[in-house]
Amino acid sequence: MSRSVSASVHQIPTPALVLDRGALDRNIARMAAFFASGPCRLRPHFKAHKTPEIAKRQLAAGSCSGLTCATVGEAEVAATFCDDILLANEIVAPDKCARVAALAKRVRVTAAIDSLAGLEALSRAARDAGARVGVLIDLNVGQGRCGVEPGEAALTLAQQATQSAGIELRGVMGYEGHLQPVRDRSERESRTRQAMQGLVNTAKQIRDAGLPCEIVSAGGTGTYDISGRIDGITEIQAGSYALMDTDYGAVGVPFEPAFWVLGTVVSRPARNRCVADCGHKSMTKDHSLPGVRGIEGAAVTSLNDEHATIALPPESTIKIGDRVELLPSHVDPTINLHDVLYVVDGQTVVDVWPIAARGYLEHRTRTSMEEPA
Numbered sequence: 423m424s425r426s427v428s429a430s431v432h433q434i435p436t437p438a439l440v441l442d443r444g445a446l447d448r449n450i451a452r453m454a455a456f457f458a459s460g461p462c463r464l465r466p467h468f469k470a471h472k473t474p475e476i477a478k479r480q481l482a483a484g485s486c487s488g489l490t491c492a493t494v495g496e497a498e499v500a501a502t503f504c505d506d507i508l509l510a511n512e513i514v515a516p517d518k519c520a521r522v523a524a525l526a527k528r529v530r531v532t533a534a535i536d537s538l539a540g541l542e543a544l545s546r547a548a549r550d551a552g553a554r555v556g557v558l559i560d561l562n563v564g565q566g567r568c569g570v571e572p573g574e575a576a577l578t579l580a581q582q583a584t585q586s587a588g589i590e591l592r593g594v595m596g597y598e599g600h601l602q603p604v605r606d607r608s609e610r611e612s613r614t615r616q617a618m619q620g621l622v623n624t625a626k627q628i629r630d631a632g633l634p635c636e637i638v639s640a641g642g643t644g645t646y647d648i649s650g651r652i653d654g655i656t657e658i659q660a661g662s663y664a665l666m667d668t669d670y671g672a673v674g675v676p677f678e679p680a681f682w683v684l685g686t687v688v689s690r691p692a693r694n695r696c697v698a699d700c701g702h703k704s705m706t707k708d709h710s711l712p713g714v715r716g717i718e719g720a721a722v723t724s725l726n727d728e729h730a731t732i733a734l735p736p737e738s739t740i741k742i743g744d745r746v747e748l749l750p751s752h753v754d755p756t757i758n759l760h761d762v763l764y765v766v767d768g769q770t771v772v773d774v775w776p777i778a779a780r781g782y783l784e785h786r787t788r789t790s791m792e793e794p795a
């Protein structure tokens with residue numbers, strides 16, 4: 423639920439996350455328009471922003487088959503307003519599988535599996551709850567993270583899924599995460615096409631064996647318009663496009679930076695340097711240091727816990743108490759550090775949106791080991 427307000431950006435306490443409503447709306451509309459011609463659909467990744475108000479806008483814009491989530495906590499939040507959820511991640515712990523099964527009694531839930539152990543864990547929980555949990559066989563399409571190899575190994579697991587109580591085989595997924603940041607468009611395109619062959623061919627092998635394979639899921643913000651136009655891929659899991667970061671900005675995808683970290687200058691120790699109160703406890707630096715918005719020639723030179731040191735052109739008149747806007751290099755881990763997004767239209771704060779699925783929800787209100795997670 424959002425909290426409607428109308429105030430000036432100058433009243434926002436720092437450090438804080440600011441969201442440009444216009445840029446967000448344009449990013450969402452641009453992605454929805456790409457998928458409007460079909461047949462492939464968009465399943466926006468909720469993990470990028472963890473914010474129900476953003477996800478509701480993505481769904482309302484159309485072209486969506488549902489939402490993608492990475493954690494059970496995200497799925498629980500998403501299920502309060504979306505009835506078709508893909509957990510594009512391996513869920514294996516009994517407590518988590520029980521929560522997936524409970525969720526599957528209320529909405530359509532599909533989870534990734536890449537092992538017999540994972541399949542059995544989900545099957546046990548589904549049976550115990552009297553639920554039907556959908557599964558996608560997760561394939562390693564080159565990222566080298568989770569996933570069985572395309573071909574025989576995937577087919578074997580698919581066969582095991584169809585023989586498991588409480589489980590419904592729904593298809594395959596293969597996330598080409600290693601190709602999202604490839605800067606050169608033609609290299610990104612040719613490598614993605616090659617990686618997706620294994621996914622599409624495995625889907626065909628599964629269907630040829632007489633097994634169901636309605637979903638073939640892949641893609642992210644760097645490859646949505648490549649994988650999303652490959653014959654046989656039915657859904658794209660892009661997430662970062664809604665808010666964008668400087669890393670994807672350098673990839674050259676057609677989305678605008680829609681959020682930034684707002685900080686206050688706390689020190690101007692030299693003509694060519696100022697320090698703001700927004701360090702890496704307010705934004706990640708895993709892809710690179712953040713960019714500086716709106717100050718020509720300025721650059722962040724370091725982030726400490728609570729400090730951003732910014733190199734300035736010597737003619738800069740910025741002074742203690744002024745605000746700075748830093749553009750994060752990576753959406754997801756930055757979002758996860760904050761409780762709310764201050765939604766602005768120009769210099770006016772028009773809303774405050776809770777980042778409701780941030781963190782690990784099972785720990786949030788816990789005070790002892792006796793309480794159920």
Ligand SMILES: Cc1ncc(COP(=O)(O)O)c(C=O)c1O
Pocket residue numbers: 467470510597599602641642643644659660661662663
């Ligand atoms: C499995 C999976 N799918 C999709 C995505 C979405 O990618 P992006 O945020 O780059 O659009 C990610 C991001 O890390 C991912 O891990």
